[in-house]
């Protein structure tokens with residue numbers, strides 16, 4: 090049931106990942122799901138950069154160095170997480186958004202479409218027993234120094250992925266949907 094797939098999806102963090110690899114076919118199936126997200130004026134603004142192996146190491150180095158140089162309220166714990174977390178993931182997908190050059194729709198709609206693509210990926214990964222989460226660290230604003238980005242392309246975060254052992258904890262929400270809904 091789709092409702093079960095939705096409610097059992099969890100954010101699964103690098104500390105929970107085991108060292109099992111994720112195959113190219115699995116990654117492709119997750120990306121294919123992203124491509125079915127809805128999009129206003131068919132701009133299909135999501136762009137992804139898949140990092141594995143050495144690319145993950147380079148990303149870890151860049152994130153840690155950039156955080157040390159430009160990050161706010163430096164913390165040694167956070168610095169170490171920037172260094173270590175990418176290496177714990179079997180694969181990291183940088184989540185990017187390509188602004189429509191003609192700006193035919195507002196930017197928020199492009200971001201919304203990209204977020205819907207990420208939700209598709211997250212649900213797909215979840216059904217494949219691949220743990221994942223969307224990380225949006227402060228240093229993502231500097232990602233154009235790491236990736237070759239097109240004009241109008243912006244990094245919105247990283248989709249960390251890894252396999253895990255055992256079962257995931259039950260999810261919870263602070264308030265029920267009834268408190269967030271007005272019926273007219």
Ligand SMILES: Cc1cc2nc3c(=O)[nH]c(=O)nc-3n(C[C@H](O)[C@H](O)[C@H](O)COP(=O)(O)O)c2cc1C
Pocket residue numbers: 098099100101222223224225226246260261
């Ligand atoms: C746009 C977005 C950005 C997020 N950024 C972070 C992040 O930087 N760090 C983090 O720990 N979790 C991040 N998350 C994951 C949320 O913390 C997680 O989804 C939330 O705690 C709810 O848990 P659940 O996904 O298991 O239901 C992000 C989620 C979204 C949608």
